[in-house]
Amino acid sequence: MKNVHGALLGAAALLLSTPSLAQTALTIATVNNGDMIRMQGLTSDFTSKNPDITVKWVTLEENVLRQRVTTDIATKGGQFDVLTIGTYEVPIWAKKNWLVPLDKLGADYDVADLLPRIKDAVSVSGKLYAAPFYGESSMTMYRTDLFQKAGLTMPENPSWDFVISAAKKLTDKEAGVYGICLRGKAGWGENMAFLTAMANSYGARWFDEKWVPQFDKPEWKKTLATYVDLMKEAGPPGASSNGFNENLALFNAGKCAMWIDATVAASFVTNPKDSTVADKVGFALAPNAGLGKNANWLWAWNLAIPAGSKKVEAAEKFIAWATGKDYAKLVASKEGWANVPPGTRTSLYQNPDYLKVAPFAKLTLASIDAADPNKPTVQPVPYVGVQYAAIPEFQGIGTSVGQQFSAALSGSTSVDAALSAAQASTEREMKRAGYIK
């Protein structure tokens, strides 16, 4: 009994003698992908430099996170201090005054080092509203061995005509090798990300300058008909349910001769731990139709501070740490240059150590540079965004159109029927939202 009393007294004395630090606890909402998980693992570097700040992570699947964070920010719920949001949300939320402008990230943050396209995508009226953590575009990944065997040479800037003919030539259905793997799963961030980028290269656009939907125009018909025909002839079976992960698995298993998708996939397909074709992959720009636009998109995951947050100062410190120049060095020192989050800073693409381990770096940079969110397609558009239109209604409209196009791919509807259904549903939604009468 005496011992228990002694222990209790000792514990109390210890508690009283501990200096009371005013701790600021940051709650950070983020998505589950390799770079973000790595950042969580490196949090101790930040907290050791900022002993008055503790960090708690809420990791969620992308769509769950989007819904969760949107509800919280719209109702000023105050559950999160730092948000991970995409380039789609940044301009919309900034215009609603939901985000704190990031103009106090410190003197050594070097905003000028951010890649211009990415910086544009997260700025509104010249002010930064989110700091890019990693950025991506899309490009063509192809099997060098299969191309060599077929006597084909992939140009650095291929045309759709070349890609289509190569895909048909390389398809060997009996051996289970398909000429091309493309996204087919319905969703504004799934098949519509790819198809909108492809449509841009064919000169199509979502809306004209007066916000009138354009699915009844020949450019969209050309895009969708080309895509459906190509996938029927040279795509894998059941492509209408394939998204990024499914295509990644197919490509890594050696089932695809070509795959046009996110530049971030380059590090996955060249990693021998994950890929059976790691040493047989080449890279090229996303295809073009000779109209001056390639079929590549632009995306970045960014860190932002919700307006009304009571911990802005601590949140700014964290964002400056996670997206600053030193973070790349920190990752490189612990996990190697190949694992540094790509696509945000010019300095990374000038770093010889990084260029040595990332053979795809030059093309990633070229792809990002080629995607202009302010002028995404051949004709003028009233919206910002390459593979999306940054308006709140787009998530719903994009997914609904994506379902029509996925149905056209699976054969349950025709290309013409899918386009007229897309036109009708988009027109209805745009009228309801007051963009058109």
Next chain:
Amino acid sequence: MARMATSRHVAVSTIAAWLVGFLIFFPILWMVLASFKTELDAFAIPPKFLFFHWTTENYAAVQERSDYVHHALNSIIVAGGSTLIALLIAIPAAWSMAFSPTKRTKDVLLWMLSTKMMPPVGVLVPIYLIYRDFGLLDTLTGLVFILCLGNLPIVIWMLFTYFKEIPKDILEAARMDGATISRELVYVLTPMAVPGLASTLLLNLILAWNEAFWTLNLSTLQAAPLTVFIASYSSPEGLFWAKLSAASTLAIAPILVLGWFSQRQLVRGLTFGAVK
């Protein structure tokens, strides 16, 4: 000859039952198998069934990254708490409607059920605002409350159906012997309705355990149950199937064990009154 035909019939139906059982169980089995694969094997085409490199690295990774015990405890508190409170409210409600019905009882029952017909996302923002103002966001109390409310119509309906099967005369006899309402409820009605109560309890527990919409939207860290734990392993851009399977296996393990041990009660309760 007749005996042979009967035994053949039994054998065929047994095999058919096992086959159907296996088909129903297959997704869970596949998930458990995937949790022991490397990420590359989990995505292999054609899929690898048993002949792959078995590993427990996913469980180790999940343990390292997440606090499973914290989430599991939250799930137990939220599912258990909401079920018990729902039963406490539903037993008297179902009792009064089963034994003293009025001409509006059916309407009341239908009205209760109608609240389940609205998609929950329709009331997300008002509920979120109420929770924000009452400080219930990311609290176990808040989750217990919302899940209790959500499942109450089903609990009342189930109990009402069971109570209706109990002869009124027994309750009247108890009253003749001088039993008060509370004694009648506790000592006469409840013991007779044990199978029904048990299956209602179990079903509600499973529904509350699996509930993902409210638990994902109203909790952040402190009150986050296993649904949040699973959601943190799903990713549209990256191969996380094996880790996701490991997280899901860990998340369903407690409720699977509970269901396994109580399946007799569950089946008895669900078929209670089906055959007269």
